[in-house]
Amino acid sequence: MSKTPITRTLRNGTNSSTKPSEITPTKRKRAAKPKISSKNKGESGGIEDIEDLLKFNEEEIAEIRGSLLEWYDKNKRDLPWRRLKDDDDGGERKAYGVWVSEVMLQQTRVATVIDYFNRWMLKWPSLYHLSLASLEEVNEMWAGLGYYRRARYLLEGAKKVIEEGGSFPRTVSSLRKVPGIGDYTSGAIASIAFNEAVPVVDGNVVRVLARLKAIYANPKDSVTVKKFWSLAGQLVDPYRPGEFNQALMELGATLCTPTSPSCSECPVSVQCQALTLSRQGGLVTDYPLKVVKAKQRNEFSAVCFLEISESQNLVEDTQKTRRYLLVKRPNEGLLAGLWEFPSVLLGQESEITIRRKEIDKFLKASFNLDAKKTFKVISREEVGEYVHIFSHIRLKMYVEYLIIHLKGGSKLLQSAPDEGSMIWKCADSKELSSMGLTSGVKKVYTMVQQFKENSLTAAPTQDTKQTKSKNSLTAATQDTKQTRQRKKR
Numbered sequence: 312m313s314k315t316p317i318t319r320t321l322r323n324g325t326n327s328s329t330k331p332s333e334i335t336p337t338k339r340k341r342a343a344k345p346k347i348s349s350k351n352k353g354e355s356g357g358i359e360d361i362e363d364l365l366k367f368n369e370e371e372i373a374e375i376r377g378s379l380l381e382w383y384d385k386n387k388r389d390l391p392w393r394r395l396k397d398d399d400d401g402g403e404r405k406a407y408g409v410w411v412s413e414v415m416l417q418q419t420r421v422a423t424v425i426d427y428f429n430r431w432m433l434k435w436p437s438l439y440h441l442s443l444a445s446l447e448e449v450n451e452m453w454a455g456l457g458y459y460r461r462a463r464y465l466l467e468g469a470k471k472v473i474e475e476g477g478s479f480p481r482t483v484s485s486l487r488k489v490p491g492i493g494d495y496t497s498g499a500i501a502s503i504a505f506n507e508a509v510p511v512v513d514g515n516v517v518r519v520l521a522r523l524k525a526i527y528a529n530p531k532d533s534v535t536v537k538k539f540w541s542l543a544g545q546l547v548d549p550y551r552p553g554e555f556n557q558a559l560m561e562l563g564a565t566l567c568t569p570t571s572p573s574c575s576e577c578p579v580s581v582q583c584q585a586l587t588l589s590r591q592g593g594l595v596t597d598y599p600l601k602v603v604k605a606k607q608r609n610e611f612s613a614v615c616f617l618e619i620s621e622s623q624n625l626v627e628d629t630q631k632t633r634r635y636l637l638v639k640r641p642n643e644g645l646l647a648g649l650w651e652f653p654s655v656l657l658g659q660e661s662e663i664t665i666r667r668k669e670i671d672k673f674l675k676a677s678f679n680l681d682a683k684k685t686f687k688v689i690s691r692e693e694v695g696e697y698v699h700i701f702s703h704i705r706l707k708m709y710v711e712y713l714i715i716h717l718k719g720g721s722k723l724l725q726s727a728p729d730e731g732s733m734i735w736k737c738a739d740s741k742e743l744s745s746m747g748l749t750s751g752v753k754k755v756y757t758m759v760q761q762f763k764e765n766s767l768t769a770a771p772t773q774d775t776k777q778t779k780s781k782n783s784l785t786a787a788t789q790d791t792k793q794t795r796q797r798k799k800r
């Protein structure tokens with residue numbers, strides 16, 4: 312028989328009828344890490360075949376299905392996507408709602424998703440309505456949820472389904488052909504909306520299964536992932552597949568949590584091998600194996616909040632006439648197709664003179680904006696620093712606030728030939744404050760607004776402007792430092 316690289320702790324014959332309430336697994340004295348073996352030593356070695364261990368027997372399957380569904384019926388959270396009914400449209404609106412909610416829930420907490428989901432369904436109540444939306448509108452609605460590629464795929468998927476006749480695919484195999492719908496989302500839609508008896512496996516399901524079967528293996532490893540799909544497939548209830556899948560995920564989200572599982576309340580504690588093993592001194596939280604995350608790389612950027620004033624000095628200028636330059640990021644890569652303030656990636660931490668030089672070069676190359684020829688600098692000040700964390704990048708942004716007056720009027724603001732593909736716009740303050748901006752761009756905007764308020768309080772007259780501006784800059788920097796210190800605590 313073939314050997315699987317899955318490793319797990321082996322059964323030790325502990326009496327599994329001990330009541331779970333007698334156990335406080337996370338508080339017990341920690342024993343040695345579970346032994347791991349991927350080898351089948353055969354009957355004489357007292358170790359069972361690893362393939363057999365990765366199966367539930369019929370009794371376990373029946374008990375887990377029954378207990379979990381009963382618990383779910385009584386305890387499920389009331390969430391807006393769970394209120395969608397099987398209407399007389401054959402479940403299509405429900406399928407659409409499940410799709411939207413499942414995509415939003417990837418990488419985002421339920422509490423955050425609820426409001427986004429409600430607003431989304433109000434604006435685009437059906438797949439057809441969504442298919443008519445622009446990427447711009449979808450990105451605006453998504454602003455703040457992060458991982459914007461998810462929103463783009465939702466839109467592309469909706470357009471594709473409508474183009475191909477508009478009927479929602481109803482099975483895992485047909486759903487997998489829709490752009491952006493993978494194994495997990497297709498399983499969720501097919502089981503929840505169309506009752507197909509197929510499993511789903513997300514992080515919560517992996518954790519529950521790893522503990523039920525005491526699997527101590529890397530849950531990101533592709534072979535291990537396949538085993539989790541196989542285990543979930545054995546358990547899924549053929550009569551209530553959608554509810555069973557949601558119950559398994561709900562258990563992982565609410566009771567079988569990563570660090571503080573509530574085993575005494577768990578409906579499947581009798582079947583849980585990690586709990587059984589914990590009575591020997593281990594911890595249920597040893598399962599699954601914790602994978603060390605890849606280190607984020609550090610990046611640095613100079614961000615320029617550029618205001619264009621119609622007047623040549625701040626006394627004559629009114630905020631109403633000012634406009635703000637925004638550029639669209641390329642359609643591929645990080646934050647693809649989203650608006651941001653002009654910025655330049657720096658190779659490393661850089662001093663102010665280098666940062667300004669890089670921004671000047673960018674403005675000249677992209678917009679023919681040249682301080683010597685095409686505009687006059689009214690004010691240029693440092694606002695502060697902000698670190699934005701992406702999943703794999705730690706981006707430190709140095710934010711400056713530049714106010715300019717165009718010498719030849721706004722027609723000078725045009726793309727240079729070699730940067731013709733860059734898309735940009737000048738927004739007034741009303742448009743800017745109503746735009747759906749990413750959380751990083753919003754943070755920069757808020758920093759600048761705070762800086763302006765501080766400057767206004769500190770520097771009411773032109774004469775004292777320079778001194779007061781320095782004060783406000785110091786204040787902003789101190790704010791940033793204090794915030795950092797608070798975070799450290």
Ligand code: SF4
Pocket residue numbers: 519522523566567568572573574575577578579580583585586595
């Ligand atoms: S499945 Fe999770 S919550 Fe339930 S007994 Fe096992 S470790 Fe505890």
